[in-house]
Amino acid sequence: MIIIKIGGGAAIGEAAFRNFATDLRDLLDAGRTAVVIHGANAAFSQLSRQLDLPPVMVTSSSGRVSRYTDAATMDAMLMTYCGKVNKTLVGIMRAAGVDAVGLSGLDGGIAIGRRKPVLRGTVDGKARIFRDDHAGTIAQVDVRLIRLLLGNGYLPILTPPALGEEGVPINVDGDKLALALAAELGAEALLFFSDTPGLLRDVRDETSLVREIDAAAPESALAAASGRMVVKVEAALGAIAQGVGEVVFSDARAERPVSRALSGEGTVVRSTMTAAPSQF
Amino acid sequence: MIIIKIGGGAAIGEAAFRNFATDLRDLLDAGRTAVVIHGANAAFSQLSRQLDLPPVMVTSSSGRVSRYTDAATMDAMLMTYCGKVNKTLVGIMRAAGVDAVGLSGLDGGIAIGRRKPVLRGTVDGKARIFRDDHAGTIAQVDVRLIRLLLGNGYLPILTPPALGEEGVPINVDGDKLALALAAELGAEALLFFSDTPGLLRDVRDETSLVREIDAAAPESALAAASGRMVVKVEAALGAIAQGVGEVVFSDARAERPVSRALSGEGTVVRSTMTAAPSQF
Numbered sequence: 001m002i003i004i005k006i007g008g009g010a011a012i013g014e015a016a017f018r019n020f021a022t023d024l025r026d027l028l029d030a031g032r033t034a035v036v037i038h039g040a041n042a043a044f045s046q047l048s049r050q051l052d053l054p055p056v057m058v059t060s061s062s063g064r065v066s067r068y069t070d071a072a073t074m075d076a077m078l079m080t081y082c083g084k085v086n087k088t089l090v091g092i093m094r095a096a097g098v099d100a101v102g103l104s105g106l107d108g109g110i111a112i113g114r115r116k117p118v119l120r121g122t123v124d125g126k127a128r129i130f131r132d133d134h135a136g137t138i139a140q141v142d143v144r145l146i147r148l149l150l151g152n153g154y155l156p157i158l159t160p161p162a163l164g165e166e167g168v169p170i171n172v173d174g175d176k177l178a179l180a181l182a183a184e185l186g187a188e189a190l191l192f193f194s195d196t197p198g199l200l201r202d203v204r205d206e207t208s209l210v211r212e213i214d215a216a217a218p219e220s221a222l223a224a225a226s227g228r229m230v231v232k233v234e235a236a237l238g239a240i241a242q243g244v245g246e247v248v249f250s251d252a253r254a255e256r257p258v259s260r261a262l263s264g265e266g267t268v269v270r271s272t273m274t275a276a277p278s279q280f
Numbered sequence: 281m282i283i284i285k286i287g288g289g290a291a292i293g294e295a296a297f298r299n300f301a302t303d304l305r306d307l308l309d310a311g312r313t314a315v316v317i318h319g320a321n322a323a324f325s326q327l328s329r330q331l332d333l334p335p336v337m338v339t340s341s342s343g344r345v346s347r348y349t350d351a352a353t354m355d356a357m358l359m360t361y362c363g364k365v366n367k368t369l370v371g372i373m374r375a376a377g378v379d380a381v382g383l384s385g386l387d388g389g390i391a392i393g394r395r396k397p398v399l400r401g402t403v404d405g406k407a408r409i410f411r412d413d414h415a416g417t418i419a420q421v422d423v424r425l426i427r428l429l430l431g432n433g434y435l436p437i438l439t440p441p442a443l444g445e446e447g448v449p450i451n452v453d454g455d456k457l458a459l460a461l462a463a464e465l466g467a468e469a470l471l472f473f474s475d476t477p478g479l480l481r482d483v484r485d486e487t488s489l490v491r492e493i494d495a496a497a498p499e500s501a502l503a504a505a506s507g508r509m510v511v512k513v514e515a516a517l518g519a520i521a522q523g524v525g526e527v528v529f530s531d532a533r534a535e536r537p538v539s540r541a542l543s544g545e546g547t548v549v550r551s552t553m554t555a556a557p558s559q560f
Contacts, residue, residue: 102362
């Protein structure tokens with residue numbers, strides 16, 4: 001089982017989707033099993049601008065910055081993630097001969113999200129309280145529907161949001177959704193695709209690619225990492241600890257992106273020691 | 281098996297969805313099987329206005345008027361039908377205890393659409409040719425995925441568009457999708473819900489409701505019908521001819537809309553003669 005997360009960057013459009021589709025068709029024909037999770041951040045940002053929904057960034061007392069997701073912003077998320085991008089990807093996959101089925105975290109209760117009843121913090125230095133934030137974390141995943149589809153030859157193509165209380169959609173992180181599903185499904189590989197060759201020591205320099213991180217001794221990699229890369233390395237280490245075979249950060253813009261990542265192109269995170277038992 | 285088409289009018293919002301959800305939960309608990317198809321026309325029109333995509337109405341040489349669906353308009357359709365409305369309905373159904381799964385006609389190849397390579401006609405009296413129209417007709421339905429979900433206790437919630445050649449989405453009529461699925465699934469009842477009590481002799485007068493149409497002798501009903509109602513009556517007659525038990529046009533704004541329609545409230549179309557053998 002391979003879990004494939006396709007990032008939602010502006011550089012990852014229909015041409016990239018077609019590369020994923022033909023590559024995946026060949027891998028599925030060869031007997032591999034896969035689940036795809038995708039983002040849609042560029043499409044979401046574009047629609048938010050068109051609908052005049054500027055991002056409201058809230059800084060918590062502990063300094064964490066999060067985007068406040070009101071009901072109109074959640075609608076824009078549903079429209080781009082579950083509508084435009086999910087169905088465009090499904091159409092391209094099907095045209096390549098992949099029996100694709102597009103789903104959100106709400107469908108079949110795949111991902112249950114939890115939100116805080118009240119979001120407190122500062123916006124542009126001013127104290128604010130929001131009571132209808134639609135952002136949250138993944139509380140639980142249910143892979144019953146995914147297993148049913150896989151067992152009948154379908155390729156599930158999943159996307160945030162998750163399902164919250166009273167049926168309200170909850171904005172959850174797509175990378176974390178992929179991680180939770182990889183752990184629950186006991187994936188042999190979890191592949192993260194974005195518009196970079198992998199994890200870079202210097203984000204402005206594509207030649208600074210980190211080729212391998214030993215999950216049993218990640219200290220040097222973490223020491224060299226900064227910003228968003230720390231989050232990604234820690235997420236990968238968490239996946240390995242939960243029994244995922246390997247995590248690869250690789251380039252979504254390659255011609256055969258999945259085959260290439262499986263052959264080790266990008267940043268490979270695995271343990272030189274026997275994998276820890278799954279925490280699930 | 282009941283096929284439920286929920287119209288996409290502005291009066292059919294979250295409050296109506298909640299009525300459908302509790303009613304359906306009770307009917308499913310009582311052993312009924314159902315498939316829901318929904319529209320999203322009001323949300324689509326609103327987004328089209330917000331994105332400055334005015335409708336381009338093309339009149340063919342035979343006088344038929346159709347909306348030209350360019351790529352940007354199709355994106356707005358994906359966003360509202362498959363994104364906002366489909367997932368809002370799934371969330372509300374799940375909150376009521378229905379194990380709902382939202383899908384478009386693209387997913388699992390449920391509906392295959394066909395479009396004309398070239399759309400010719402006049403727009404505001406001026407001759408025009410369009411080569412990238414995304415509107416078309418349903419060529420084929422495949423209920424394999426729907427049967428799989430029903431057999432495992434899920435409620436499929438479907439919406440246009442359909443899947444065209446090369447994976448391109450095709451704008452098809454939601455009523456016709458419901459009809460094709462009802463015929464293919466051999467439904468005992470096909471229920472159309474909109475923001476009227478049923479078929480009206482006079483659209484401005486809700487007391488002019490047509491209570492019953494005999495599919496074996498529809499001439500008087502057709503003679504009294506006009507405009508959009510003729511299309512609906514002819515569609516209902518076609519469904520009966522294809523083996524659907526009965527067709528009911530009923531009110532989406534009622535408290536228990538499905539139970540009410542099944543008890544005969546609205547316009548009931550059925551045959552006093554033995555049903556004709558299915559043409560499928």
